[in-house]
Amino acid sequence: MVAGWTALHADAVAVLTGWTPTAPDAASARESTLDLLRAGPAAMRREHRAGHVTASALVFDATGAQVLLCLHGKLRKWVQLGGHCEPGDRTLSGAALRETTEESGIAGLRIDPVPIDVDVHAVGCQGGSLHHDVRFAVFAPPGAVERVSEESEALGWFPPDRLPQPLAGGTARLVAPGRAAFRRACPHPVP
Secondary structure, three states, X not given: OOHXXXXXXXXXXXXXHHOOOOOHHHHHHHHHHHHHHOOOHHHHOOOOXXXXXXXXXXXXXXXXXXXXXXXXXXXXXXXXXXXXXXXXXXXXXXXXXXXXXXXXXXXXXXXXXXXXXXXXXXXXXXXXXXXXXXXXXXXXXXXXXXXXXXXXXXXXXXXXXXXXXXEOOOOHHHHHHHHHHHHHHOOOOOO
């Protein structure tokens, strides 16, 4: 049953073991997630009631001047895009890119494979569980046009220093490490 999750689990362990946390909260969440991953590949599946790894991303436009957030249908808060890993995912960054593409409707997104944050938070999955969310920076191509998915009430582009309310916890702290990732990946942003 968990055989299809083996590659993703191995990638999660390797990525988090080699990652330098971007903040004290992220360091604590990384250690908690590495502890969870000791359960083996089952920790990647949403059915793992003790908690499971998810992947999300803060999307930057081609100039780096705006980020794309979704008004989550269940949470009723603005949040970065992303969610549960799937059996076909082989890497955490691939899972985040797949989720972000599905939820934004934008083709041609690029992802920085180095996480910008890790966050552990309670969710209603399986009657109550924890998401160990590994977060990345994603970069949209010039002229990207978003399309609302079934999981969102709305999508919107916002200046990173003027994020909308109500905002999900932990989303604002993605801005600084996300901007650093953008500068590394896009040293000459498109005007």
